[in-house]
Amino acid sequence: MVDRLQGLGVSAGTAAGPALRMGRPPQLPPPRSVTSSPTEQAAAREALDHVGHELAERAARATDPAARAILEAQALIAKDPLLAESCDSAVAAGLDAAHAVHCAFTQQADGLRAAGGYLGERAADLEDLRDRAVAWLLGEPMPGIPDPGHPFVLIADDLAPADTATLDPARVLALVTVRGGPTSHTAILARALGLPAVVACREALAIEDGTLIRVDGETGTITLNATPDTTAITHPTATVTFTGPGRTADGHRVPLLLNIGSADDLPADAATNVEGVGLLRTELLFLGRHDEPSLDEQREAYTRVLRALPGRRVVLRTLDAGADKPLPFLSLTDEPNPALGIRGLRTSRTRPEILDTQLEAVALAAQAADADLWVMAPMVSTAQEAADFATRARARGLSKVGAMIEVPAAALRAGQILEHVDFLSIGTNDLGQYAMAADRQCGELADLLDPWQPALLDLIALCARAGKGAGKPVGVCGEAAADPTLACVLVGLGISSLSMSRASVSRVGVRLRQHTLDYCSSLADAALAAPDAAAARAAASTLATRNS
Amino acid sequence: MPERTVTVASASGLHARPAALFVKAAAAQPVPVKLRIGDGPLADARSILAVLALRVEHGTTVTLSTGAEDGPAAHEALAALADLLSRDLDAEPANG
Numbered sequence: 133m134v135d136r137l138q139g140l141g142v143s144a145g146t147a148a149g150p151a152l153r154m155g156r157p158p159q160l161p162p163p164r165s166v167t168s169s170p171t172e173q174a175a176a177r178e179a180l181d182h183v184g185h186e187l188a189e190r191a192a193r194a195t196d197p198a199a200r201a202i203l204e205a206q207a208l209i210a211k212d213p214l215l216a217e218s219c220d221s222a223v224a225a226g227l228d229a230a231h232a233v234h235c236a237f238t239q240q241a242d243g244l245r246a247a248g249g250y251l252g253e254r255a256a257d258l259e260d261l262r263d264r265a266v267a268w269l270l271g272e273p274m275p276g277i278p279d280p281g282h283p284f285v286l287i288a289d290d291l292a293p294a295d296t297a298t299l300d301p302a303r304v305l306a307l308v309t310v311r312g313g314p315t316s317h318t319a320i321l322a323r324a325l326g327l328p329a330v331v332a333c334r335e336a337l338a339i340e341d342g343t344l345i346r347v348d349g350e351t352g353t354i355t356l357n358a359t360p361d362t363t364a365i366t367h368p369t370a371t372v373t374f375t376g377p378g379r380t381a382d383g384h385r386v387p388l389l390l391n392i393g394s395a396d397d398l399p400a401d402a403a404t405n406v407e408g409v410g411l412l413r414t415e416l417l418f419l420g421r422h423d424e425p426s427l428d429e430q431r432e433a434y435t436r437v438l439r440a441l442p443g444r445r446v447v448l449r450t451l452d453a454g455a456d457k458p459l460p461f462l463s464l465t466d467e468p469n470p471a472l473g474i475r476g477l478r479t480s481r482t483r484p485e486i487l488d489t490q491l492e493a494v495a496l497a498a499q500a501a502d503a504d505l506w507v508m509a510p511m512v513s514t515a516q517e518a519a520d521f522a523t524r525a526r527a528r529g530l531s532k533v534g535a536m537i538e539v540p541a542a543a544l545r546a547g548q549i550l551e552h553v554d555f556l557s558i559g560t561n562d563l564g565q566y567a568m569a570a571d572r573q574c575g576e577l578a579d580l581l582d583p584w585q586p587a588l589l590d591l592i593a594l595c596a597r598a599g600k601g602a603g604k605p606v607g608v609c610g611e612a613a614a615d616p617t618l619a620c621v622l623v624g625l626g627i628s629s630l631s632m633s634r635a636s637v638s639r640v641g642v643r644l645r646q647h648t649l650d651y652c653s654s655l656a657d658a659a660l661a662a663p664d665a666a667a668a669r670a671a672a673s674t675l676a677t678r679n680s
Numbered sequence: 681m682p683e684r685t686v687t688v689a690s691a692s693g694l695h696a697r698p699a700a701l702f703v704k705a706a707a708a709q710p711v712p713v714k715l716r717i718g719d720g721p722l723a724d725a726r727s728i729l730a731v732l733a734l735r736v737e738h739g740t741t742v743t744l745s746t747g748a749e750d751g752p753a754a755h756e757a758l759a760a761l762a763d764l765l766s767r768d769l770d771a772e773p774a775n776g
Contacts (some may be wrong), residue, residue: 201697205728211707214727240729250695251732420689526697675692 137236139308139333140578141352142319144616144639147285147306147328148346154288154295155275157263164228175229176219176236179265184210186264190320199526209254210261215240230269237262252388261541285345287336290575291318301325301361304346308336308354311494313578315611322349323614326635332578348619351673376407378630378641381647386623387445388641389631391609395436399634408445410557410631411609412437414490415452415459424461424486430493431500435679436500445504447557447609447631449536450490452510453478462486471571476511477521488524490667495528508534508557512542512549519552534607543591546598546606553604555593557631560610564588582665583612589625589660589668607631616643618671619678623649624656643676651679683745684758691770694736694752698769703728703763709757725761749753 159598166172184207189202209215212674215236224230241258259292264274277286277295286304288295290311304327312318312331328349330336339345339356346358378388389410392398394417398406417425417433453459453475462483467473480487491507493592498505509521512535525533534555537543543563546556561582565572567588570580594606599606607629611619612637620643624628630640647655655672662668688728690698696732706713706725713725717740723730725744744761 172756205696205700212729213724214729243733244729251735255731345765424691639706649684 133258135331135356137335137339137354137356139330139336139352140314141329141348141615142312142314142331142611143322143327143329143352144350144614144636144658145306145326145328146346146348146350148344149283149305150341151287151308151342151343152280152284153337154277154291155267155273156285157275158267158270159269159271160227160230160234160266166223166226166228170226171222172223172232173220174227175269176223176232176265177216179229179233179269182212182217182268183261183264184208187511193628205259206261210265220521230266233265233269234262237265244275244499244596264337277304284311285347287339289337291321291494299325301327306330306349308333308339308345308347309576310334310336313499313572313575313581314564314583315572315581319611320633320662323611323633323636329433332575350615351669376405376637376641378407378644380623380647380649380652381645382650384499384649386627387629387642388636388637388644389445389447389607389609389629391631391633392437394433395440397634398437398440401441406441406444408441408447409437410445410447410607412446412448413452418451418453418459418461422461424489427489427493427496430490431496434494435500438497438503441503443502443504445506447508447534447607448494449507450477450487450494450507450509451479453479460482465561471565476536477509477517478511491525491528491530495530496523498530504532505530506532506534506555508536508553508555510536511538511562512536513539514541515548515552518542518549522552537591538566539594540567541593543567543595544597547601550598550602550604555604556599556606557608558592558594558595558606558627560588560608560612563591563610564612567591570612579665582669583610583615583618584659584665584669584672586660586662586664586668588612589621589656592622592627593625593656593660596628599628600626605629614640616640617655617673620647620652620676621656621659621672624652624654628655647676647679681745681747682741682750682754682758684762685741686762686765687741688736688765689690689768690765691738691768692737693740694731694734694742694765698711699728701769702761703731705761709753709755709760711746711754713757713761714745714747715742716745718738730748 141221145353178643187203187207191200193198194203203394210252218236219232222235237258241255245255267274283303283305285306287308290309307322307329309318309331318331325366330347344358344471346355348578378386387407389408391411392409393413462479494507507525507530512518517616522533532554534553535549536557538559538561562583568580570577595606605628608622609631613630614632616639655675658671659668662671714722715725716722723734744758
């Protein structure tokens with residue numbers, strides 16, 4: 133095998149250690165003829181008990197409340213009497229224990245999937261439980277994240293939310309997946325945990341268990357059979373200490389802000405160590421809700437964030453939901469192409485009162501705290517939409533009103549939009565997917581979704597220039613801001629603030645202080661002149677290394 | 681046949697955490713309890729899959745029953761489970 137593999141780096145940092153592949157689902161052998169039904173039925177029930185018990189034990193050990201809830205729910209399903217009865221009937225019909233378990237779970241999972249919605253999402257849980265019970269019956273290793281008792285680099289086809297809920301960052305050094313893209317679940321999780329990660333590495337599963345590998349989460353390079361001198365571990369969060377504020381080597385200020393979903397995402401020392409929030413997603417409050425959260429409930433949630441950051445900037449994004457992020461009370465109909473449908477600000481075409489209530493709650497929260505509150509609308513497409521939003525927000529006394537730039541049309545008309553609003557914030561994940569006509573969920577198109585795509589950088593440059601012309605700030609709040617080199621390129625393009633997940637702030641802050649604003653501009657020029665994303669990344673990285 | 685009718689108070693209905701708490705409580709009872717909406721099909725209250733399949737929303741009125749089981753244990757089980765359903769479990773903090 134070659135000694136080097138290439139994927140897409142999605143979470144910066146390097147780490148080295150033995151590779152371990154994620155356990156695969158067991159393969160069913162040909163059916164056995166059953167001599168004793170009671171023996172097979174007892175074996176099937178024992179498998180269910182074992183799986184339920186193991187999950188309950190893991191739940192008891194889990195420190196993260198979200199992980200514990202997922203594991204407890206799974207343990208409860210494994211102990212479901214319906215499944216045990218269904219296994220009994222399958223054995224009575226002539227199946228051996230492993231096939232009976234497989235059949236019982238698959239039937240239930242298919243039923244849930246047919247029901248759709250919340251129940252349909254539980255189907256994957258059942259299939260995971262099925263694979264565990266069958267693996268136990270066949271004496272095969274448990275599928276899922278391995279637990280070898282020492283730190284390792286996890287290699288997987290792709291990671292599902294349920295896998296990552298139980299991922300222990302003290303044991304897993306880095307993530308490498310075959311599928312996934314820059315904004316996939318794996319990438320977002322890795323950045324949140326501060327783990328180096330490489331996705332879209334096609335040959336990853338060919339790496340044999342135990343091979344010592346080195347993962348560079350910025351360049352996307354994986355070195356096989358790494359030697360001790362190349363295995364120095366640089367954990368992105370552990371070794372870098374950075375205290376703000378964000379600025380270039382020559383003192384040009386670039387606020388480094390956080391992307392958060394609620395006050396719970398803020399560190400304990402937020403009041404002293406956080407420059408502000410560049411993206412407060414407000415969907416969390418609405419998710420899973422059958423009715424709209426009340427004015428008071430919203431006011432309270434927003435006030436909590438604002439009070440945690442006295443005097444600091446907090447950019448609140450109004451409700452960003454649609455057919456892709458469904459909310460029951462919006463009662464949107466199914467759309468064939470949700471990413472291009474009624475989402476973001478567009479939901480206020482039919483339900484204006486939801487936005488009005490939210491703006492009212494935001495205004496009340498702003499009065500109750502002394503943070504510097506900015507409010508912005510997601511999925512703005514035209515200057516007229518921006519103007520309407522600004523009118524409604526200002527009518528409630530909100531003074532800093534902005535528009536998110538995610539739609540290429542809005543980026544092209546950034547100057548006209550800025551005639552109506554006070555600032556712009558570029559969501560690079562969506563702007564990338566719309567500019568490249570590549571679905572964010574599609575791992576096959578990861579190269580097109582690369583935030584280094586020069587066409588995406590062109591659109592960002594357009595917005596930054598419009599901001600300069602109008603004398604108004606233009607920030608970036610997409611995942612692009614979390615890549616230290618790309619962050620410098622963005623600053624070079626004229627972006628005035630960067631917002632990212634908490635784990636990325638230190639690395640970006642340290643890198644930004646290595647370069648002057650002029651040097652950042654040369655990095656930006658090099659990236660813009662490149663023919664494709666890989667060349668843009670390489671050109672800027674080479675220049676950046678020369679200067680550090 | 682002992683029965684209790686109660687309106688589900690949890691904001692998310694009988695899904696996710698409220699459903700798990702309810703099923704765990706039902707499994708801890710000495711008598712088997714069934715759940716139904718109106719005259720709909722009976723679901724085993726100890727089965728999370730059966731309970732989820734009922735798709736009980738916030739504000740739905742459900743009926744708890746113990747079938748042939750009667751006596752103090754049956755009535756206590758119904759009272760305990762009815763009390764659980766009448767509380768907004770989403771608003772109560774998770775233990776630990």
